[in-house]
Amino acid sequence: MTSGQPTLPDHLRDGLDIAFVGINPGAYSATVGRYFATPTNRFWRAFSRSGIVGINRDLISGDEEWLNDAGVGFTDVVKRASASASSLKAADYRYWAPLTLCKLKEHAPLIVCFNGLTGYQAFAQYSLNLRLKPKLGVQVERIGTSWVFVAPNPSAANAAFSLDVITGWYQKLGQLRDSLKSRG
Numbered sequence: 001m002t003s004g005q006p007t008l009p010d011h012l013r014d015g016l017d018i019a020f021v022g023i024n025p026g027a028y029s030a031t032v033g034r035y036f037a038t039p040t041n042r043f044w045r046a047f048s049r050s051g052i053v054g055i056n057r058d059l060i061s062g063d064e065e066w067l068n069d070a071g072v073g074f075t076d077v078v079k080r081a082s083a084s085a086s087s088l089k090a091a092d093y094r095y096w097a098p099l100t101l102c103k104l105k106e107h108a109p110l111i112v113c114f115n116g117l118t119g120y121q122a123f124a125q126y127s128l129n130l131r132l133k134p135k136l137g138v139q140v141e142r143i144g145t146s147w148v149f150v151a152p153n154p155s156a157a158n159a160a161f162s163l164d165v166i167t168g169w170y171q172k173l174g175q176l177r178d179s180l181k182s183r184g
Helices: 027-032 043-050 064-069 090-107 117-127 163-183
Strands: 018-022 072-076 111-115 137-143 146-151
Touching: 018 090, 018 117, 043 163, 064 072, 072 090, 090 117, 090 137, 111 117, 111 163, 117 146, 137 163, 146 163
Parallel strands: 018 072, 018 111, 111 146
Antiparallel strands: 137 146
16 A cells, blocks of 8 residues: 555564654655654654653664664554645545554553544554544553554644653653653
């Protein structure tokens, strides 16, 4: 269903603390092979500022493999790249969301973090058969044994949330991770 177009590889493995799930790869990100690669996307700046991974440098697009070793993974609800997520059709979600569900259940990260309400809502509808009106933060639903968290979409197209607000949500995600890990 990708028609030979480039997409992004999954960075998933067993034992992850957090698996970030985007809506779909942007065309530029898919071309360069890196998550959130568009310079205006705020993911890397917000994630670096959040302190989820304690390092003394700014994280950048291309750090996905290093982060995977540090317990952070990446995938998408839909693997078809596009210039804008608004171009996705129901058929894209119908095809890809169940495949993403299988991958997430197989690898069972401690937390699955969806970047954006839209992505989580479509994922829930097309893979869990749930019609939800989710809010940001921890969700009631689980994916297998994984907790579900929704953060604001860091895309520059989502101007409703500032870099500081997105950073704050990632800090809450880090606090949830720390709390869950301390429970054993």
